[in-house]
Amino acid sequence: MRSRVDADAWREVWELRDIAFPNRNVARAGPVSLMNLLCKKRATLTFLHVHHEDLKRAIELAGPNRFNAQETWQRVFRDAERAVLRQTPVAFPELGYLPRAARDLVLWHRQARLAGMPALRVPKVVAKLMLDQDGLFAAACNQYRASMNAVAAWAKERSLMNPAGSECIPRRVSLLDAYMEDSERIPALQRRDGYGPHLEVTEALAAEQPPLEDAEQLLSTLPMFRMLAAEEAAALARTARPLALGPMERFVIQGAAGTSLFVVADGEIEVVLSRAQGPDLKIATLGRGEVVGEMSLLTGEPRAATVRAVDGALVYEIGRLQYAPLLHTHREWVEELAAIMEERLRQREADLNAYDARTRRRDICRRIVQHFSLPDGGAPHAAAPAD
Structure with missing residues (x-):
């Protein structure tokens, strides 16, 4: 060194x-x-x-x-x-x-x-x-x-x-x-960072636990958990891990192994996709009641995108250990879960195709303007890359 x-x-x-x-x-x-x-x-x-x-x-x-x-x-x-x-x-x-x-x-x-x-x-x-x-x-x-x-x-x-x-x-x-x-x-x-709310305060901040009723109510509204009986939803809510996230903090990393999903309880999160060519792409901004990471939980696939908080967020994490007993008890859920995942994947593919189409259109406009030496009148808007 x-x-x-x-x-x-x-x-x-x-x-x-x-x-x-x-x-x-x-x-x-x-x-x-x-x-x-x-x-x-x-x-x-x-x-x-x-x-x-x-x-x-x-x-x-x-x-x-x-x-x-x-x-x-x-x-x-x-x-x-x-x-x-x-x-x-x-x-x-x-x-x-x-x-x-x-x-x-x-x-x-x-x-x-x-x-x-x-x-x-x-x-x-x-x-x-x-x-x-x-x-x-x-x-x-x-x-x-x-x-x-x-x-x-x-x-x-x-x-x-x-x-x-x-x-x-x-x-x-x-x-x-x-x-x-x-x-x-x-x-x-x-x-x-574990401090009090003011810049001049440096004492450690006591962790705050959200009420259990909030997790139960939230899970009961989600398609992935609508098959749960009341007592099953309550048991799952008790084991869900709350994560308080700071601004721009990542909690899902593209390409990493993962065995859990996350439910947004408060604030907003961004889904960011890295591709071999071009900048990272922000493909979605999600709020309360949205779910991310379910494909990794259900199939064991690596994380397909990076997910981060916007200005801070609270999410509940539910892992394989909590979800596996429910699937063993309810084998009949598999087809319905697969249908939910299929729709999510179809929507994601449509979003990416739309972005690629806008990008191609913008590039064609730029080339036409250059070829004919036209004044620049502004190109069609394409989705902004992630900050």
């Missing part, structure tokens, strides 16, 4: 540690120049680049992880975000010398968003400095996410990771992005 470390790159990071002292042309932030904040920002971004080049070597040495690497990657990213929030007063003592409004601007500003905003009561030099810059939090968040996504893409090309979607770490799983854009996502992200 030591031989793979780029020592020259780390020397470059070390050389960026110099302090920017005050001069007559730049405002002060206590005993240093305000420019010291930008120097630290530049050093941090350089550190991230070098660190993730080393991380590629570590992933290569560790070998393939095609099943939970994406969720681990996302957790590492959020833990880094939490560390940034906790360590800011220590890492950037210069901020303590700025007015509150200026401090918030330096931390939270998004590039070019000063235009059209109400007048800010901050020193002009600070406003000018930040106009074409992301704030410290936004810069760290964006660069760290981009860097980790680049490493994940590198690992995917080498079959070391198998993330779903176009990005291993989409914006939706970022705590800082949620704080700045959609604070309602924060509790779900915190719960996913």
